[in-house]
Amino acid sequence: MIKTVLIRCIFFLSIGILVLACQENQKPRIPMPVTNLSDISLIPKPTKTIATNSAFALDQFTAIYTSKSATGFDKVGKxxxxxxxxKINLDIPVNQETTNTIDRVIYINQSDSIVLETPEAYQLYINQDSIILNANTAEGAFRGIQxxxxxxxxVSTDTLAEQKIWPVPSGKIIDSPNFGYRGAMLDVARHFFSVEDVKKYIDLLSYYKINMLHLHLSDDQxxxxEIKSWPKLTEIGGSTEVGGESGGFYTQEDYKEIVRYAQERYMTVIPEIDMPGHTNSxxxxxxxxxxxGKTPELYEGMRVGFSTFDTRKDTVYSFIDDVVREISEMTPGPYFHMGGDESHVTKKNDYIYFVNRVEKIVQKHGKRMIGWDEIANADIDSNAIAQWWASEENxxxxxxxxxxxxxxxxKKAYLDMQYDTLTKLGLHWAGYxxxxxxxxxxxxxxxxxxxNILGTEAPLWSETITNIEELEYLAFPRVIGYSELAWSIxxxxxxxxxxxRLGDQAPFLERMNVNYYPSKLIDWKKSKFTYETIE
Ligand code: NAG
Structure with a gap:
């Protein structure tokens, strides 16, 4: 006990001297207290955290070094x-060569260690003079930097203006994901969301290590x-949305931009074209x-299960082939989602025939098919993936x-369900x-x-949400919990x-300008970080 107190005193004293040395003409400030590494509110919770009694001082003398030969590590460092x-207004240089002029270093290292065999695994060692982040792949390094x-x-902007040194408590973190598939779905069909909105969502999700973004790109509404070989899909089908507003669509360039942005954050985009039902548009x-055989009107309501493709016509499959090809060509990820839910007006045999045939098309274009749980009724290849949402039997x-x-x-993972009877946004068919x-x-x-579990996904259907603030209100904070369900053991x-730990996310969410639902179950914290001035 006495020894610990002594070590702490020496540590704070040395930080104090450091601060004094660096800020001769300023009123010196020292960060107090240094939280123990195990007490920092990390989400998702890492596999193992071991705290030691010291800290790394992040300041203007810190530099980042990344493994030279390993691809992608320099980008992760940047x-x-x-x-x-x-966050803290420090200019930290990123280099691939070490020099002796730097005091404190964050190393982002490529390591082939056995414990890092899962691509997303990483280890973080925080010492007094260095932080060492080890990962086998740049993807692992990226998870580690989150x-x-x-x-x-x-911290607040006032604190930011004053603060010059940021202690990172020492110790080590050993971490890897429980599931490799940690997804969130956004329905951009019932209401359209701009590229900027989607990018913001990607940023927030990747901070919590979510790595799959499923975009529900078509529905009745x-x-x-954009599909170049079938331009009317967006000219006509993209012109409306729930409630009759003007809708919108992504050009192929827009879509590629979303994919690129997600890729930079090691997030895979999964495109969904929902069929044979949900196809009125x-x-x-x-x-x-x-x-x-009739020409339907555009649909602006909220009903489901009333539309279907003609599953026995070859021209329908030529159409699907073009759609899957154009989208697959722009999608580097391995998956294509064919929907397949609620085809209530498709005859059972026709449905099975359809799913089987679409799976061949998806495979031909080099993708692995995902569908809502109904697809398990087809004579499907075991390589296809079922997204379980409703039927335990399926x-x-x-x-x-x-x-x-x-x-x-x-009942648990739908982000469009209301929080409770008082929440205005959302639905409650699956419960509150x-x-x-x-x-x-x-x-x-x-x-x-x-x-058999590939992972989890939290879908956000957009019948009741019309803009990013409303999207954030339903998604946050629940999606943060889903990230932990998928990542942590x-x-x-x-x-x-x-x-x-969730309450401690408030300063981050506020800095990111996220319109989260301020659930009364949570004690939302202001910044925990306090400072004392040395007189
Ligand atoms: C389901 C529908 C979906 C709808 C959602 C609303 C699935 C797979 N299908 O009925 O089109 O938007 O509920 O919660 O969820």
Whole structure:
């Protein structure tokens, strides 16, 4: 005990001397207290954290060094420098060669260690003079720097103007994800969201280590992606949305920009074209697609399950081939989502025939097919993936076919469900989902064998949300909890502990200008960081 106190005293004294030496003409300030590494509110919770009794002083003498020969590490280093600049206004140089003139160094190292075999694993060693981030891949390094970002506190602008030295508590963090697929879905069909909106969402999601962005690009109410061989899809099908507003769509350049932006954050974009149901906007653009042979009106309401493609016409499959080809060519990720939900007016046999045939098209264009859980009823290849949202029976069928399953139970993981009866935005057909309910479940609890679970995903349907503020209100804070359900091991997930860490996200969310739902279940903190002036 005495020894610990002594070590702490020596540490604060030395920081004090350092501050005095660096800021001769300014009123010296010293950061107090230095939080223990294990007490910093990290989300998702890392696999293992071991705290020691010291700290690394992040200041104007700090530099970042990245492994020279490893691809992508320099970019990850620059990304970290950019984020720290925005957060604490320090200009931290990023280099690939070490020199002796630098006092304190953040090394971002490529390492082939066995414990880092999962691409996203990383280790963070924080010592007094150096921070060493080890990862096997740039992707792992990128996940690691999200943790490092969270170790530096968000403070008010006043504090920022005064503060010159930022202690990062010492110790080590060993971390890797529980699931490799940690997704969020955004429905841009019921209401359209601009490229800028999507980028903001990507930024926030990647901070919490979510790595899959599923874009629901078509539905009855709108077609949102330019297809050069079928231009009316966006000319006509993109011209409206729920409520009758003018809708919108992504040009192919826009879509590529979203993909690029996500890729820079090691996030995979998964495009979804929902079919054979949910296709009114496509049939309104090209009536030959329609199952009943009529030209439908554009649809602005909120009903589901009334439209279908004609699944027995070859020209429909030529159309789908073009759509899947054009989108796949712009999509570096391995997946293509074909929807497949709620095809209530498609005959059962026609539905099965359709899913089987579309899977061949998706495979031909080099992608692995995902579909909502209904697709498990087709004679599908075990390589296809079922996204379980509603039917436990379908989830079971998928497991019997040895398919992988993405766990998205509407009752727990649907971001468009209202928090409670007082919340104006959202729906409640699957129930009300307050912040604790959203967190207190496990993807492992539904009897789907662990080896079949690809991961989890939190869908945000947009019937009731019309802009980014409303999007943020339904997504935050619940999506933060979903990131932990997917990343952290079950032993590390606990509501009482999580809710404190969630409360500590407020300064970050506020700095990012996120319109989060201020749930009363959470004690939302202002910045925990306080300072004492040395007289
Ligand atoms: C479901 C529909 C979806 C709708 C959502 C609203 C799925 C797979 N399908 O009925 O089109 O937007 O509920 O919560 O969720």
């Amino acid at each position: 990304f970290l420098a950019e984020k720290l600049k925005a 943790t490092l970002r969270q170790l530096v506190p968000d 709108g077609w949102r992606i 496509a049939s309104a653009s090209y009536p030959f697609l329609n199952g009943n 989830a079971k069928k998928a497991v019997e076919k040895n398919m992988k399953v993405i766990v998205s139970p509407a 989902i307050p912040v604790d309910t959203a967190y207190q479940w496990t993807p492992e609890e539904y009897g789907i064998p662990m080896e 079950p032993e590390n997930r606990n509501w009482e502990d999580y809710k404190v």
